[in-house]
Amino acid sequence: MGRREFSEEFKREAAGLVLEHGYTVTKAAKAMGIGESALRRWIGNRRPVGGASVSAVESDNPEQFRIRELEKRVMELERERDILKKFHSLFRQGIGSRYEVIQQAEKAFPTEVVCRVVEVPRSSYYAWKARQRQENAARVGLVREVQAIHAQMRQSYGSRRMSKEMRRRGYAVGRERARRLMREGGVQAQTRRTHRYVKREQSAAIAENRLDRKFAVTVPNRFWAGDVTYISTQQGWMYLAVVLDLYSRRVVGWATSGSCDTFLVIRALQLALEIRRPDPGLMFHSDQGSNYASLAFQQFLSERAIVQSMSRKGNCWDNAVVERFFCSLKGECTGERAYRDHAEARADVLDYILKFYNPHRLHSAANHMPPAEFEEVKKVAV
Known part of the structure; x- marks a missing residue:
């Protein structure tokens, strides 16, 4: 196996976890699936002279403790x-x-x-x-x-x-x-507002629904699903694109932007590819959004031999796994929060994904284990 090559976008994303979001080098390296020495080198190339220490010290909030x-x-x-x-x-x-x-x-x-x-x-x-x-x-x-x-x-x-x-x-x-x-x-689960979707059965014009709601996947890095949602901030809408591995329900790729365009979904998928390094034969499923139906995105998939699958028009249940993740994200994290700007919203979302959802939140589809733990247990069993 040759030496892994990483894009500058990937290096900035990894270094940003430490320099901008307060992650320790160990946690950031584990989240991105890279070595600590490489991450320290990327951080050193981007840190201003006299910058703060790499390690972030987490402190309890006295008011919350009280x-x-x-x-x-x-x-x-x-x-x-x-x-x-x-x-x-x-x-x-x-x-x-x-x-x-x-x-x-x-x-x-x-x-x-x-x-x-x-x-x-x-x-x-x-x-x-x-x-x-x-x-x-x-x-x-x-x-x-x-x-x-x-x-x-x-x-x-x-x-x-x-x-x-x-x-x-x-x-x-x-x-x-x-x-x-x-x-x-005196505790109970938070209730969440639900949205009623209209079910239609039209087929996709770009790609067929090859996944066909077969969400019970037995191998990792073979079937991924993605979608885009929006989060309100005082700066304007921040758009979040994610990629989930249907095997463990783990979020393996993400990207945020002030624009909901093709570049946003390509960045999320590119990050997932660099973190996971899947074998040929990967299938990627999404809805029929214009960013996923664009020629640029189709070309991106074709160049990497990724099979495209799309939900039927107006049928959110065909991409239920990602829809359910967004429901959890908004019910447990963003909710009704009033973010000052995109940077604050992005930091909160990354904390939810990398510090809570992937490593700690139990998922019924992962044998009632957190997605990251489920993958580790299965890896040891094999």
Whole structure:
């Protein structure tokens, strides 16, 4: 295998992760699939004299930490209030256990007297209290873990993914229990606005729908899909083009611009090709957008022996994988945020893709693993 050659656009993109977006050299090199020494060389060629250190120091936001601590405290107080209300009801109605009655009564009377009246050995009552403390501590720990996951995963996990993530972290939590813990912790997945699409069946004029919704792919770098979306900023629309590998649902290429043109989608696909280095026979699927139907894009694919596939006209379900990614991006990242300019929006989107979606976000199509981890596990298995 010969020495890999990289374009200047690829080098700028890789170096920009460190110089402009605060990535460490190690993280940036891993995200781009290159060696650290090469990346350091590219950075050195682009850094002004007296520039800042390559490594970025991540610091916690004190205000966010304080808010999280206050939220935990509020949850604890609400939980204590609910428990007291429940015990009072049981004591008043006479339907609670003897231990619960004792626990209520000892607030007003000595424990020794209450235990004698209800004919319960004090040792048994204290043992019950010890077990209750252990169980309560375990439950509080689980609730806090659920709250931590909720914050780390951008408030995107429902009970199904929450239970999967809890089991990945060593907790035996099923979906129903995860739902109860989420309810107790006061967390729920963010709701997203949905868009109703009109389904049509016209065939593409440029390329047939060769993919034909066969999204269950068993090998990497054979079937890719791409699309373009827009993100609002005070500077104007920023357009984002992405390329996903249907095998793992990993975002393997991306590009942003203030113009939604053919050059934008070519840049995204070129970056993916340089990162992944696929073997001949790759199929690329997209909608019938003018940038994908242009002669320049068709020539780009032809020169690299890439087979083109297109969705039927007006049928978004033929490219559902990329549409679903955009739904996650806007629901978990961009949402209703008011970005100052393209640079701020681009930095946020890259953080979402490279620091969250690819390495951490569980995906059902990847055996409930993050896309990057799914590829590593499969690579080791082979």
